[in-house]
Amino acid sequence: MSDLHEESASVEGKSLNFLEEIVEESIAGGEKRVQTRFPPEPNGYLHIGHAKSICLNFGLARKYGGKCNLRFDDTNPVKEDVEYVDSIQQDVRWLGFEWAGVHYASDYFDQLYAWAVELIRKGLAYVDDQSQEEIRQSRGTVTVPGKESPWRNRSAEENLDLFERMKNGEFGDGEKVLRAKIDMAHPNMLLRDPIMYRILHAEHHRTGNKWCIYPMYDYAHGQSDSIEKVTHSICTLEFDVHRPLYDWFIEKLDIYPSHQYEFARLNLTYTMMSKRKLLQLVRQGTVMGWDDPRMPTICALRRRGYTPESVRMFADKVGVAKRDNVIDLGLLEFCVREDLNKRARRRMAVLDPIRVVITNYPEEKTETVDCINNPEDETAGKREVPFGREIYIERDDFMENPPKKYYRLSPGGEVRLRYAYLIRCDEVIKDADGKVVELRCTYDPMSKGGRSSDGRKVKGVIHWVSARHAVPAEVRLFDRLFVKEDMNDIEEGKTFEDYLNPDSLKTVTGYLEPSLNEAAEGDTFQFERLGYFCVDRDSTAAGKVFNRTVTLKDSWAKMAAK
Template sequence: MSEEKSLNFIEEIVENDLNSGKYETLVTRFPPEPNGYLHIGHAKAICLNFGLTQKYGGYTNLRFDDTNPVTEKTEYVNSQQEDIKWLGFNWKNELYASNYFDELYGFALKLIEKGLAYVDESTADEIAALKGTPTEPGQDSPHRNRSIEENLDLFTRMKNGEFGDGAYTLRAKIDMTSPNMLMRDPIIYRIKHAEHHRTGNKWCIYPMYDFAHGQSDSIENITHSICTLEYVSHRELYDWLIEKLEIFPSKQYEFARLNLTSTVMSKRKLLQLVNENLVSGWDDPRMPTISGLRRRGFTPKSIREFCERIGIAKRENLIELSLLEFCIREDLNKTANRVMAVLDPIKLVITNYPEGKTEELIGENNPEAEDGGGTRVIPFSNELWIEREDFMEVPAKKWFRLAPGAMVRLKFAYIVKCEDFVKDANGNVTEIHCTYIPESKSGSDTSGVHVKGTIHWVSAQHAKTAEIRLYDRLFTSETPDAEEGDFKDYLNPESLTILPNAYIEPALAEASLDNRYQFIRKGYFCLDKDSTADKLVFNRTVTLKDTFKKA
């Protein structure tokens, strides 16, 4: 009998709340800001929020926190929706903070009417100077004690567009001596004359995140508002606003965000990489974005498994990228068909095999597959492509591949013996001549000859050409964010190697973007969206083993 998996601390809270009758229905939300593409860190939050309502019933809303019109785009909304669906989750309601702009404006008026908010014309520098420090109390703004009537008039005029950007702000009136700096009269509305991706030019004042977020949760009756640890200090303001507005008491809970080695997670820094053309786009296969991982060949299952393995904690930690790679290897080992591809080709001619003859050999698709994997037909002829690294003119000790006089087995085919080779004017080997043993055919070998090495190949007559893109870690440092200088100084110059003239089995001409393959002895690969009918492009998802050398 398997042990029951222990609950994480958020699951314990949820179970207690449901069992005590505090809530009848569990309601969570995933609230991305549509200012970039989602990354692997968001995947952890997605799996947590949607996973809770899958486990305990209830539902999850997708709510876009679109309160900053300058940085937000419909493109980002669409990509974020696609990523969530691809990961295997469905939301009940698609919502936007901008849905609530009228209600939020009403909430702001209510605070003013209660004497709990005021309009301030202090500049950003003046507000910062009066804010104090963590050890020194702040000082009241000279505009803090305006009358309710004057505040209502000014806030209405702010809404009506009478003032320029930054001329006024609306601040909550809380406590300028609070030990929590966020409680020292935080700004809750600012003037921003900018077109919004959904509301156009209807508004020229926009709520700040802290004002919009908790109130949006409350409007939607979110029972458990789950966010990352950097919002711990925001919880006091979250609760204060809900209490003073006398609205549904959503509760905020914080967990440790995902920190992953050899990459950056800041959307600002990822946007820098995109805008400065240091990567090909948000979905560059080296990026930690969900769309980048998808393009590289990661599967939804592997990412969900990764999120499950790292768990939900209260303390920040750094997760090795190798764990994510382990999860995709584990998944693809059971699901990816084995095929043969030669990335750095050299010609092998079997001199005693009839020229012009084609033989159809049988290859296993995936011996690890639960259904047995099935088989496929592989054409064989007297001229093959093999890997250049599988031949050595002067063999090293314990060399079990091809060399003058040495024998190897060709995968799914015959045993061959190297008789001689040809060099060009520069001394490079261009062609290897072998003989084969007709009785040594795989599956019916009666030759009595035993060899230690097996190499892969493709028939030169039948092979298709392809471009192969070998991806590695984007940064040479495990913690580029923490290094001195610019994080871009640690970009890995070898994060992408392009092999323009590889040869692949003819069956791969039918590959689709949904397929995953193990190129025998080379790693796991998938078709890239850049492929055309005339030019196939394959991305390496991950090597067969963890080969990364730490700098």
């Protein structure tokens, strides 16, 4: 039994998605290997939709003992940059995958040119002098056949001469194109003599100025798969109409028969997936860059504090569908909560403080209390946190006129300070505008650890930080970038920018327990009762900056329901 059959047998009994079923059918039919590829264009940063594709392509290869290539579709030098190449490699590795090889469509430019010459010699390709607009108009419609180009029946010799002269730079941009000679009445519009090469006098990030003609995606894609002997070429659903053309080129050239399979692309609520529109937000300064934590890019998720494990969990839960659907962003947030709950260290921080003075606590006294680092991980141990006469608590944890079953602090009420003492509110101090600025409280000296000295029950538990020892820090409270659930459904007369969330970022000064002063960039914590936060790269020696990864509960869903 081959390694592939052994691997297949090991997953028997588990529910398979339709792509896994296809792979297993090919293995059962005698296929000796599985070869996939992830083929991004280096013209922008990858987003969460690409993360799903990465997990799928690399995951299939890993599951069946195969290989997955990383291949850059670098056929348009006008939009491509080495910056994007580097970022894509970083994203793939961050997600936990390693490629069998790094390849570029530009690696195959010589072979693609030679194959184009072969198609010309076979009478299956010709040089067209029409403009892009003339070609577009002559294609016809779904119900009306297209019109043949007046240059369609040039001789092979003339086409070979013109194509070589195109390569040699004798013509300007857009002056001529090379088209496949298929059928101008074909019901699939993409097979109405599609363009194979266009002239672009632009320097390529890898080939420099060697070429001034560049292959179109539909011509380069299938042949690149064939060169790499890809067994399962997996694309998103919008490419299903491209498959006949993919197959046509492979058939006419009589080369290795890679085959394309399509799955539904990822659509996420409250999220814009268009790289072009995301680039617009970056260029006009609406966001802080491609890695702004409000963006759906992988680098933004990383900066926001998402873990690769949480993104892979999300991709697994979304699954592989044959039809387009929209996934609730709440599922992605659920996955990162699930993962961080197990791994994130707990810390205390106050983001909207009220000062509390414990009047019966000695003024100069400071003590420490033992705090658990992570109740989900016994090996995480404990830490010591300073406690003193003056502390900060969250403004939301005090209410002057509370409703029934309010278990936080109120005048005459009592709460437990997390890991510390029971305190009772005796007096409320307000400023001239009536805003509460200070609470005067007393504590039960016998209640350290939160247990009352006389057995009385106190239900409320709140967090706190010592005012004397608190570390001030900039805390960025990120929320969803858009307020519209389906960003593919833009109302007439509006643009996607009309749905930007004005409250997608709020910046506050937080007061943190002193241990957080030692945190390094990328470290992730649960601020108890507030959410998950991580140290941002904007942190300096003068002060830390924390990003909110996600709240502890899906508060957005509750607001939407209201």
